[in-house]
Amino acid sequence: MRGAVLYAPGEIRVEDRPDPVIAEPTDAIIRLSATCVCGSDLWPYRGVEKVDGPAPMGHEYVGVVEEIGDRVTTVRPGQFVVGSFFASDNTCEICRAGYQSSCVRREPMGAIGTQAQLARVPLADGTLVATPEPPPADLVPSLLAASDVLATGWFGAVAAEAGPGKTVAVVGDGAVGLLAVLAAGQLGAERIIAMSRHAPRQELARHFGATDIVTERGEEGVAQVKDMTGGLGAHSVIEAVGTQESMMQAIRSTRPGGHVGYVGVAHGVELPGQELFFSHVHLHGGPAPVRRFLPELIGLICDRVIDPGRVFDLTLPLERAAEGYEAMDERRAVKVLLRP
Amino acid sequence: MRGAVLYAPGEIRVEDRPDPVIAEPTDAIIRLSATCVCGSDLWPYRGVEKVDGPAPMGHEYVGVVEEIGDRVTTVRPGQFVVGSFFASDNTCEICRAGYQSSCVRREPMGAIGTQAQLARVPLADGTLVATPEPPPADLVPSLLAASDVLATGWFGAVAAEAGPGKTVAVVGDGAVGLLAVLAAGQLGAERIIAMSRHAPRQELARHFGATDIVTERGEEGVAQVKDMTGGLGAHSVIEAVGTQESMMQAIRSTRPGGHVGYVGVAHGVELPGQELFFSHVHLHGGPAPVRRFLPELIGLICDRVIDPGRVFDLTLPLERAAEGYEAMDERRAVKVLLRP
Numbered sequence: 001m002r003g004a005v006l007y008a009p010g011e012i013r014v015e016d017r018p019d020p021v022i023a024e025p026t027d028a029i030i031r032l033s034a035t036c037v038c039g040s041d042l043w044p045y046r047g048v049e050k051v052d053g054p055a056p057m058g059h060e061y062v063g064v065v066e067e068i069g070d071r072v073t074t075v076r077p078g079q080f081v082v083g084s085f086f087a088s089d090n091t092c093e094i095c096r097a098g099y100q101s102s103c104v105r106r107e108p109m110g111a112i113g114t115q116a117q118l119a120r121v122p123l124a125d126g127t128l129v130a131t132p133e134p135p136p137a138d139l140v141p142s143l144l145a146a147s148d149v150l151a152t153g154w155f156g157a158v159a160a161e162a163g164p165g166k167t168v169a170v171v172g173d174g175a176v177g178l179l180a181v182l183a184a185g186q187l188g189a190e191r192i193i194a195m196s197r198h199a200p201r202q203e204l205a206r207h208f209g210a211t212d213i214v215t216e217r218g219e220e221g222v223a224q225v226k227d228m229t230g231g232l233g234a235h236s237v238i239e240a241v242g243t244q245e246s247m248m249q250a251i252r253s254t255r256p257g258g259h260v261g262y263v264g265v266a267h268g269v270e271l272p273g274q275e276l277f278f279s280h281v282h283l284h285g286g287p288a289p290v291r292r293f294l295p296e297l298i299g300l301i302c303d304r305v306i307d308p309g310r311v312f313d314l315t316l317p318l319e320r321a322a323e324g325y326e327a328m329d330e331r332r333a334v335k336v337l338l339r340p
Numbered sequence: 341m342r343g344a345v346l347y348a349p350g351e352i353r354v355e356d357r358p359d360p361v362i363a364e365p366t367d368a369i370i371r372l373s374a375t376c377v378c379g380s381d382l383w384p385y386r387g388v389e390k391v392d393g394p395a396p397m398g399h400e401y402v403g404v405v406e407e408i409g410d411r412v413t414t415v416r417p418g419q420f421v422v423g424s425f426f427a428s429d430n431t432c433e434i435c436r437a438g439y440q441s442s443c444v445r446r447e448p449m450g451a452i453g454t455q456a457q458l459a460r461v462p463l464a465d466g467t468l469v470a471t472p473e474p475p476p477a478d479l480v481p482s483l484l485a486a487s488d489v490l491a492t493g494w495f496g497a498v499a500a501e502a503g504p505g506k507t508v509a510v511v512g513d514g515a516v517g518l519l520a521v522l523a524a525g526q527l528g529a530e531r532i533i534a535m536s537r538h539a540p541r542q543e544l545a546r547h548f549g550a551t552d553i554v555t556e557r558g559e560e561g562v563a564q565v566k567d568m569t570g571g572l573g574a575h576s577v578i579e580a581v582g583t584q585e586s587m588m589q590a591i592r593s594t595r596p597g598g599h600v601g602y603v604g605v606a607h608g609v610e611l612p613g614q615e616l617f618f619s620h621v622h623l624h625g626g627p628a629p630v631r632r633f634l635p636e637l638i639g640l641i642c643d644r645v646i647d648p649g650r651v652f653d654l655t656l657p658l659e660r661a662a663e664g665y666e667a668m669d670e671r672r673a674v675k676v677l678l679r680p
Binding site for chain 2: 095262271272273329
């Protein structure tokens with residue numbers, strides 16, 4: 001099969017890789033219908049995260065089950081499935097509490113690499129969710145979004161306790177931030193402030209339900225959110241970047257007693273304990289437990305209530321994955337879909 | 341009147357200070373029945389927190405109302421009252437959400453200094469809660485504890501979501517940590533692990549409801565808590581110290597999806613963003629909104645359901661405040677009550 005491999009910062013090659021085989025009786029092999037490039041793929045691509053040797057890339061995926069191990073019972077060959085970026089058993093105490101991305105048996109799909117034609121999915125019963133029927137082609141991008149960026153934005157909104165009567169601010173206008181706007185809307189937020197300086201992203205944010213746009217960043221962005229909330233700050237702030245500046249912007253934009261949901265993978269972040277202490281905010285986040293939300297999200301997509309696939313503004317064949325990375329790195333594309 | 345003043349690190353003097361007067365129509369003047377030395381008073385006492393010039397000390401207090409301003413309506417002269425370390429209006433949006441210690445009009449009682457015979461309490465209606473009747477003398481220490489250490493431990497337990505079915509660990513065996521044990525028990529926690537190396541404090545922890553004692557600290561303490569919880573960590577961990585080590589011990593002792601309630605005033609703490617991200621914990625804390633809990637706590641004390649006053653293991657006349665600071669600084673006393 002063909003698959004994308006990162007050789008060095010900035011160097012993505014699509015090359016022949018061995019076809020995956022069932023290694024454990026709980027595995028499934030899927031043929032990918034679509035995959036994509038994640039904002040978090042840019043960390044190693046940019047050399048911020050160190051990579052040892054050639055690394056298969058990708059952890060977002062939808063596809064059709066080709067083969068299952070002997071102990072797989074909930075999905076069968078021919079079904080269209082959506083998975084998550086951590087395989088999970090969905091039965092351990094941590095999974096049952098809704099934190100499948102910290103499953104005691106979790107396996108990172110990023111190490112397997114789903115920017116490929118085929119992928120082995122460990123713990124298939126606990127990881128994959130089948131759609132009620134094979135989806136029409138136009139729903140595939142939205143279902144692909146559910147495997148990471150939508151579920152991540154959704155988790156951010158849930159962690160920030162977005163809901164009725166709440167003013168929600170979103171720091172970050174990448175795919176996750178934009179879909180956090182969508183999630184906040186679905187969760188019933190009264191007012192949704194998208195923080196973005198880019199017209200096309202602002203437009204998408206409005207499409208997804210943003211009621212206000214703030215173009216300022218950092219302390220000016222904080223001041224703007226406070227001005228809009230009687231000096232108090234937002235009830236809920238979703239952080240979808242992962243830098244020191246964005247985390248502090250999120251914390252400082254939140255009122256005392258409010259909630260910060262942070263889902264941008266933290267890089268180089270050090271939170272000042274004393275400021276956090278006196279901020280009185282709730283802080284929760286981390287890698288989204290995609291599996292928790294998949295059944296609900298698949299339902300909303302199949303019923304055409306939400307259209308998160310709108311975040312894909314560039315579609316390329318898998319063979320041209322390198323161009324996709326470039327476009328995202330240069331922020332020419334919000335999110336790149338790859339057709340294997 | 342007489343009052344305690346910090347002149348320099350380690351130098352507490354009890355001296356004549358001007359009697360307080362009603363400055364605002366929302367003020368009350370109270371005659372203190374009891375006051376005490378707080379763990380947080382030790383930060384400036386030890387020179388860790390810088391103090392400019394002589395500073396009146398103390399922010400915990402119970403007493404009898406002597407005089408009220410024209411606009412005070414909920415307390416009247418002669419009533420026995422319990423206050424909190426931040427005066428609050430208890431009417432602003434932040435107070436109504438339960439975060440009175442971040443009230444938009446808050447005033448720190450520490451700047452007024454309650455280690456004294458009399459004190460002016462700003463925003464008396466929003467700050468003071470009267471007992472149903474003047475309490476018998478033996479309840480005064482417990483009511484005094486409610487004005488800070490009990491309410492702080494309680495907030496830690498609430499922030500950590502201690503409750504039925506939960507295993508709760510408490511980092512710190514000072515008065516706040518010990519009373520967090522009591523709070524976790526009252527909130528219905530199934531198992532309460534007190535982390536303490538000191539026999540008398542262990543004993544008090546058991547009296548307050550600890551089911552287990554862990555004597556190890558740092559990484560060894562974390563390993564011990566994990567061993568006791570099937571390798572997962574506690575559901576709820578209360579941090580009641582405020583150092584880097586104790587914060588990391590608390591975060592690392594908590595299972596993914598669990599809750600850290602941190603109430604030790606953070607000093608020199610920097611939280612590593614990436615570790616926090618992947619820890620999947622909820623983090624909440626800060627200065628306890630004492631006022632939120634006072635009515636309930638006063639009820640429990642007056643009904644003799646709880647006896648938080650047990651944390652006071654040294655009682656001195658106010659004139660000997662300096663000895664009280666020494667005893668707490670040297671950890672010879674858990675908590676020192678001062679009689680004005």
